[in-house]
Amino acid sequence: MIEEKFDAIVVGAGPSGNAAAYTMAKEGLNVLQIERGEYSGSKNVQGAILYADALEKIIPNFREEAPLERHVIEQRMWSMDDKSHTGMHYRSDDFNEEKPNRYTILRAQFDKWFSSKVREAGAVLLCETTVTELVKDTQGNVIGVRTDRGNEPILANVVILAEGVNGLVGQRSGLRSEIKPDTVALAVKEMHFLPRETVEARFNLKGNEGVVIEAMGTITKGMTGTGFLYTNEESISVGIGCIVSDMSESGVTPYDLLEAFKEHPSIKPLLEGSECKEYAAHLIPEGGYKAIPQLVGDGWIVVGDAGQFVNAVHREGSNLAMTTGRIAADTVVWLTRRKEEMSKANFLEYEKRLEQTFVMKDLKKYKGIPALLHSNKQNFFGLYPKLISGALQTWFRVDGVDKVSKEKEIFQSFRRSRTLLGMMGDAFKLVRAWR
């Protein structure tokens, strides 16, 4: 029997769990963090973008120690058909600021570093230990957890569920339902190693500058999803992801999608001569605001991916994870100090505080987007990228055809494939969902 009762148990050591455990431990709470992987980050998919702001609010001087790859100075947004891409690139020397805004990172290294800060702050970390279920008292209040290391419970005043997208512990304990295949994407990613100089020459970079490419179009073969490519110090992360229900409908495997993406004439030269060292697949919750499960109960709080906190439109996840983790922790610290109960009613404070942050504001703003894109996937991820590409090709090709005829041809290509009304409808819906 373990006599000790912790102030808080955090399930999971991803960005949300680390943010929560760090914040509480730093404030002097007795925190136990449990991670099923060998170490924090061992279960995570490599290569990601770190948004400085969310981490700065937790560890203000993180830039001095965290393992960062490159700071992002250029964003490329591509609409792709099978042979072309239409791009909007934004590059600015303003991003070469003293405290850069976005970085590329390797998750395994970054998470490990973050975890070392959590331990320095005084939290106890148990790795290679899986939480199997929540322990409840007779009234149904959560009072601790059980792990795969025997039946013995460990008790705490509150359990913070930072267990990632699957939310199995919450599910098994009846706090939430299973995630639905149309609200979650499966992403696959590879790391391609290249000498530093090659990365810099290929993307016009100097020093630690970095580029991010985000792409949509026929690369997802009519399914809802996006492809991406990030430059790291000596490697490139490349990946693609689609909504799970689309994949099971189409029968296209994620691996095939990635292979085709890498063979695309716009991507292939960027990866040429590289050596692929890692392949990983992971789920991303993309249901947005409408898919958020119950977030608090008596003795428990949900943070990060487990709460579906991902802004799929902007590919932001870890920053929402850290922010929700931090705010949940702040709430627990606040209640502990006031000697208040860790009850559902008191945890509404967490939800209230979240409403005031970009997390809830952004997810609310885009609440209509996931469903819209999903129900019009053939148009958004097939037809429109093809039409745009065709139009630009007609426009730029100099072949003796006069410009008025070209304009007509372009207009008709649009009319032929989709009624004017349909197109206007899509545009209208998109604008409305965006607002």
Added chain:
Amino acid sequence: MHIVVCIKQVPDSAQIRVHPVTNTIMRQGVPTIINPYDLFALEEALRLRDAMGGEVTVLTMGPPTAADSLRKALAFGADRAVLLTDRYFAGSDTLATSYALSMALTKIASEFGKPEIIFTGKQTIDGDTAQVGPGIAKRLDYNQLTYISRIVETDVAKGEITVERRAEGGIQLLKTKMPALITMLEATNEMRRGAIETALKAARAEVVTWNAEAVGIEDLTKCGLRGSPTIVKRVFAPEARSEKAQLVEVDGDAGAKAEALIAEIFGRAPAVEDDMREFAATHH
């Protein structure tokens, strides 16, 4: 009974990569593990302790990050962990390593009690020499039991230990006086999963950390690269064999199949045929 298990943190060989251009082993970013052979030694030590009482101390020499491996050993159930770390130890071969470890073991003996048994794994997966265990035994004058597959009996009263040793062509039943050093063979047991209480204790445990001076090493020329007469001239990946296995299909009885196979072999390697004929001619 006090038992010490020497473990080593090694790169996970399943994830080691060889640089495509320079052909050198890329250690950077490769996850580390406890040398798998050492885990059999550790589990055996824990079983002995559970059966007879006493303590298990784990000892490793390595960089500060080797503390991770020690913490893992604590989570399995070891009672104490000692890290021997000093930049003077960098580049040690088996001679220098067994010297440094034996000094640490002497200090362990004086601080925590003389170990009746010292365990090591059969060998490490990154060095493959199997020399460090015997080196320690020689330096500390412990009886040496290598390639042990089973511990049959320990008789504390008489100070005797009986073990099975796997040797070419059979198993030897050996009995010796303690203190003894045992190098444990693989697949002799299965590592346990530490209970939650053990894991919690391990997560909070302090690793005892000593440097060269702390274990009384005065002559630094016996340490690290300077104390290591072994020189690695070159590390290279062997060239992959380009030939593929081939299936020789022949109808007929075993004799006919053998004939066809021999013809195939001789056809590919005429020199073998010549050798065989010469052998047959001279050895009739």
